[in-house]
Amino acid sequence: MALAAARRLLLHAGSRLGRREAVDGARRFANKRVLVETEGPAVMKLRNPPVNSLSLECLTEFTISLEKLENDKSIRGVILTSECPGIFSAGLDLLEMYGRNPAHYAEYWKNVQELWLRLYTSNMILVSAINGASPAGGCLLALCCDYRVMADNPKYTIGLNESLLGIVAPFWFKDMYVNTIGHREAERALQLGTLFSPAEALKVGVVDEVVPEDQVHSKARSVMTKWLAIPDHSRQLTKNMMRKATADNLIKQREADIQNFTSFISKDSIQKSLHMYLEKLKQKKG
Numbered sequence: 001m002a003l004a005a006a007r008r009l010l011l012h013a014g015s016r017l018g019r020r021e022a023v024d025g026a027r028r029f030a031n032k033r034v035l036v037e038t039e040g041p042a043v044m045k046l047r048n049p050p051v052n053s054l055s056l057e058c059l060t061e062f063t064i065s066l067e068k069l070e071n072d073k074s075i076r077g078v079i080l081t082s083e084c085p086g087i088f089s090a091g092l093d094l095l096e097m098y099g100r101n102p103a104h105y106a107e108y109w110k111n112v113q114e115l116w117l118r119l120y121t122s123n124m125i126l127v128s129a130i131n132g133a134s135p136a137g138g139c140l141l142a143l144c145c146d147y148r149v150m151a152d153n154p155k156y157t158i159g160l161n162e163s164l165l166g167i168v169a170p171f172w173f174k175d176m177y178v179n180t181i182g183h184r185e186a187e188r189a190l191q192l193g194t195l196f197s198p199a200e201a202l203k204v205g206v207v208d209e210v211v212p213e214d215q216v217h218s219k220a221r222s223v224m225t226k227w228l229a230i231p232d233h234s235r236q237l238t239k240n241m242m243r244k245a246t247a248d249n250l251i252k253q254r255e256a257d258i259q260n261f262t263s264f265i266s267k268d269s270i271q272k273s274l275h276m277y278l279e280k281l282k283q284k285k286g
């Protein structure tokens with residue numbers, strides 16, 4: 001109920017902002033954590049500092065922005081990138097999964113599923129311009145895209161590192177990884193929680209292209225131009241043919257997946273692992 005109300009408020013605020021910014025000449029709309037430019041190829045920028053973690057609010061704003069773009073028939077493709085220097089996205093917000101109650105975990109997970117289903121099955125062309133670190137849920141966002149361009153900076157890593165946190169990537173994260181890099185590579189990377197450097201990510205197929213950091217956006221735009229030259233109907237039907245079974249696999253067991261997540265994440269042992277991981281992140285500073 002609370003989330004539905006927040007959604008209505010955000011949609012309303014989003015459209016108000018949309019109108020105001022259009023008057024300024026730039027075609028863009030924004031909410032607090034997601035900025036969307038629709039001048040030229042549409043660009044969606046995550047801006048949830050410090051690390052673009054996917055908090056419940058961020059997920060909601062992301063989903064709403066995507067919904068708005070999907071409803072605008074003039075928009076055929078979107079470049080997904082980050083406004084936070086050096087970070088694409090730190091993935092799911094650990095504070096949404098630690099020290100909360102089961103109802104909160106269920107609500108959070110429902111929204112993670114929702115964003116994934118929308119992104120993975122989007123009719124639009126999605127290209128990610130990965131301009132920073134992209135662990136776990138950050139990698140998930142990139143994997144939903146049709147093409148991934150990553151900045152050539154060895155400090156940036158990408159991969160599904162859940163097992164390093166003492167948690168387990170859900171089956172639909174795994175399915176998408178297998179679809180992208182194949183069963184053997186996915187099996188190894190998931191068990192080890194591998195975070196790949198850009199060069200390794202390119203080699204294994206987690207990303208499609210690695211370019212100098214200052215060329216990530218221009219490359220993403222030129223990739224988009226190439227993809228936009230393909231007729232929408234045939235490209236969309238092909239995308240649907242490739243992805244439908246994977247998405248349907250979650251759709252048919254969404255409720256059970258929410259229950260699984262809620263009971264898994266509520267376990268004392270899992271909460272302890274998350275606590276230790278959060279402490280490790282804190283200590284890294286000091």
Ligand SMILES: CCCCC/C=C\CCCC/C=C/C(=O)SCCNC(=O)CCNC(=O)[C@H](O)C(C)(C)COP(=O)(O)OP(=O)(O)OC[C@H]1O[C@@H](n2cnc3c(N)ncnc32)[C@H](O)[C@@H]1OP(=O)(O)O
Nearest residue numbers: 053090091092093094095133135136137168170261264281
């Ligand atoms: C068997 C049934 C299975 C069913 C399913 C069960 C389980 C569910 C699995 C759920 C899947 C989970 C997916 C995820 O995405 S989990 C999140 C994974 N993310 C990470 O591991 C990234 C952690 N962060 C980092 O490695 C680094 O922060 C960094 C992104 C490389 C950036 O480094 P740096 O610029 O040095 O920043 P700091 O480390 O200093 O971080 C700044 C502050 O941000 C906080 N932080 C970082 N990441 C997160 C996060 N993901 N969520 C929330 N907060 C985060 C960090 O603690 C710092 O906070 P502080 O300033 O208060 O200390």
